[in-house]
Amino acid sequence: MNDVEIDKIFSNVASELIKDSIKGAWEKTKIFFKDLDAKASMEYGRAYENYLKSTEIKYGKIKTLIYRRVPKELYSFYECTGVSYNGNTIDTSSINDLINVGNKIIITGTGGIGKSILFKHLFLNTIKETCLIPILIELRSLNSIDIKDISLYDVIYQSLVDNGFKLEEKYFKYSMEQGGYVVLLDGYDELNREKTVKVTKEIRELSSRYSENKYIVSSRPTPEFIGWNDFAEMTTLKLTKKQALSLITKIEFEENIKKKFYKELDENLYNKFKSFASNPLLLTIMLLTFENHASIPDRINDFYEQAFITLFNEHDATKGAFVRDIRTGLGCEEFKLIFSHLCFKSYFQDVFEFTESNLHKYIKDAKERANINRFKIEDFQDDLTGSVCMLVKEGLNYRFSHRSFQEYFAAWYTCKLTDDIQKNLLTKWMKESNSVIRDSYFTMLHNMQSEKVNKIILGPALKQLKNEYVKYGYTMELLSRLSDGVFVNIHYSGEIDDPNIDFSLSLRIKNKYLCYALILTCRLNEYSYELNNKEISAIAEKLNDIRKEEDIENGYLSFKKAVDHVGKDNLLMSLEWINKQILFGLSILEKYTTNTANRKKKVSSILDEL
Numbered sequence: 001m002n003d004v005e006i007d008k009i010f011s012n013v014a015s016e017l018i019k020d021s022i023k024g025a026w027e028k029t030k031i032f033f034k035d036l037d038a039k040a041s042m043e044y045g046r047a048y049e050n051y052l053k054s055t056e057i058k059y060g061k062i063k064t065l066i067y068r069r070v071p072k073e074l075y076s077f078y079e080c081t082g083v084s085y086n087g088n089t090i091d092t093s094s095i096n097d098l099i100n101v102g103n104k105i106i107i108t109g110t111g112g113i114g115k116s117i118l119f120k121h122l123f124l125n126t127i128k129e130t131c132l133i134p135i136l137i138e139l140r141s142l143n144s145i146d147i148k149d150i151s152l153y154d155v156i157y158q159s160l161v162d163n164g165f166k167l168e169e170k171y172f173k174y175s176m177e178q179g180g181y182v183v184l185l186d187g188y189d190e191l192n193r194e195k196t197v198k199v200t201k202e203i204r205e206l207s208s209r210y211s212e213n214k215y216i217v218s219s220r221p222t223p224e225f226i227g228w229n230d231f232a233e234m235t236t237l238k239l240t241k242k243q244a245l246s247l248i249t250k251i252e253f254e255e256n257i258k259k260k261f262y263k264e265l266d267e268n269l270y271n272k273f274k275s276f277a278s279n280p281l282l283l284t285i286m287l288l289t290f291e292n293h294a295s296i297p298d299r300i301n302d303f304y305e306q307a308f309i310t311l312f313n314e315h316d317a318t319k320g321a322f323v324r325d326i327r328t329g330l331g332c333e334e335f336k337l338i339f340s341h342l343c344f345k346s347y348f349q350d351v352f353e354f355t356e357s358n359l360h361k362y363i364k365d366a367k368e369r370a371n372i373n374r375f376k377i378e379d380f381q382d383d384l385t386g387s388v389c390m391l392v393k394e395g396l397n398y399r400f401s402h403r404s405f406q407e408y409f410a411a412w413y414t415c416k417l418t419d420d421i422q423k424n425l426l427t428k429w430m431k432e433s434n435s436v437i438r439d440s441y442f443t444m445l446h447n448m449q450s451e452k453v454n455k456i457i458l459g460p461a462l463k464q465l466k467n468e469y470v471k472y473g474y475t476m477e478l479l480s481r482l483s484d485g486v487f488v489n490i491h492y493s494g495e496i497d498d499p500n501i502d503f504s505l506s507l508r509i510k511n512k513y514l515c516y517a518l519i520l521t522c523r524l525n526e527y528s529y530e531l532n533n534k535e536i537s538a539i540a541e542k543l544n545d546i547r548k549e550e551d552i553e554n555g556y557l558s559f560k561k562a563v564d565h566v567g568k569d570n571l572l573m574s575l576e577w578i579n580k581q582i583l584f585g586l587s588i589l590e591k592y593t594t595n596t597a598n599r600k601k602k603v604s605s606i607l608d609e610l
């Protein structure tokens with residue numbers, strides 16, 4: 001029996017186990033409800049079973065880049081990677097190992113690492129291994145609700161009702177009070193920025209009011225979680241070489257190509273391209289591109305470019321022939337131009353999901369902007385979902401097959417804009433958006449035009465920072481102009497039962513423009529970060545004790561309160577890392593200022609500098 005047959009058997013067994021769990025689920029769950037007579041209990045039992053059947057169908061099968069036309073059983077290819085917490089690895093194959101840590105959990109991970117699939121697994125596993133009621137809310141769905149109308153309590157209740165568990169509200173409230181739920185909130189980073197504050201408040205208040213439930217939030221890494229002191233933050237782990245090979249074995253693909261790729265991955269590709277091969281999405285793209293390209297590019301930008309070309313010029317393995325089914329009749333470059341404009345506009349408008357009419361507006365706008373009119377909007381929509389697989393249709397809405405494609409093509413289109421437009425747009429964006437340092441957009445843009453990013457986009461902010469630094473030096477006055485206080489960060493290592501705890505301080509950002517520009521400058525130009533020392537850790541630990549004793553709101557201390565307890569010199573010493581980063585940023589500014597070509601120089605002299 002080969003590996004594929006074994007995996008199919010495992011998938012069927014896993015599915016049957018979930019179905020068996022559904023049959024007896026109500027008997028375990030009804031302890032969270034009160035005053036139900038025999039008739040009501042039977043009715044709610046049937047309703048709950050319908051809810052689980054409905055959601056098991058909804059989350060038990062998914063579409064991916066490989067399985068883009070017919071959804072596949074999740075457990076036929078799911079690879080459980082685990083999460084890191086307190087310096088240890090927690091196995092996520094059972095949700096009990098997660099919720100044993102605490103009732104409030106954040107799981108962060110980079111794009112494509114598999115957070116959404118993990119949450120679908122946790123939903124199904126809750127049915128199988130606990131008496132709790134699972135609820136999965138994709139937070140991007142809140143983007144369509146007016147801020148004043150957003151109520152997470154109502155959204156959770158409506159999700160139960162819409163999926164067949166038609167509870168009276170009084171029973172829902174009681175079961176929430178009793179802690180009957182695992183609430184999975186997926187995609188915090190996909191919230192529109194104007195909704196973030198409201199949704200954050202809703203999550204924090206709901207999880208405090210109904211604290212007996214289990215709350216798990218997923219997101220890309222973001223500094224916004226620093227103040228969530230009652231949530232344990234975990235990090236999704238990347239695929240090990242063994243897991244990457246296992247995933248390739250499970251994927252249904254043309255066998256000859258898969259065998260060759262498996263061999264190359266085992267002997268060479270995983271070690272050489274670990275940043276790609278350890279990410280489930282990028283590993284899948286590696287497989288897709290493997291047949292058409294003799295090598296895998298080193299840079300993420302080139303990697304996405306190859307992936308798009310491969311998907312545009314798809315090789316249909318089931319027919320053994322080259323198939324090009326592009327309804328619009330557009331060439332690859334024309335199609336990319338239209339799609340990149342759609343990505344660019346939607347990305348900067350915080351739109352990650354489209355209604356059909358909204359999608360048509362974006363395509364129409366891109367079509368007119370590019371002055372390419374020989375295709376129908378409906379055909380382009382069909383190509384995006386059916387032929388090129390950049391979008392996936394879920395119910396009545398459309399979303400990107402993965403947001404990293406949106407970020408890549410948004411960056412690609414940005415490069416086509418004039419310097420003045422780029423500077424104006426990105427300067428304002430750094431002042432307004434919270435996703436600037438969270439997403440991969442700037443990394444991809446910097447890979448495409450590093451000098452321009454450093455000089456015309458980050459440079460003006462660094463000049464302002466230099467003026468502040470010359471005027472104030474590294475002082476509390478300078479820090480007060482950049483931020484309005486400090487957070488205490490707690491780092492764990494060692495065993496879960498006996499961790500080694502280290503403390504450090506970070507700034508609560510006030511001036512987004514200058515702080516984000518500095519963070520990006522350091523990140524994009526490969527600044528070497530230093531480890532904390534014991535003296536700094538001791539000062540930060542003292543401030544953490546003050547924060548806990550005084551139960552300070554939002555989890556951060558003002559500079560005045562911090563200075564009162566540890567002194568100005570000690571606080572500055574503990575935040576010396578910001579001084580070092582500023583000096584690094586100013587060195588980058590100096591580099592790109594002195595290298596500016598003088599208009600009066602001869603052509604040969606200018607060319608020597610380029």
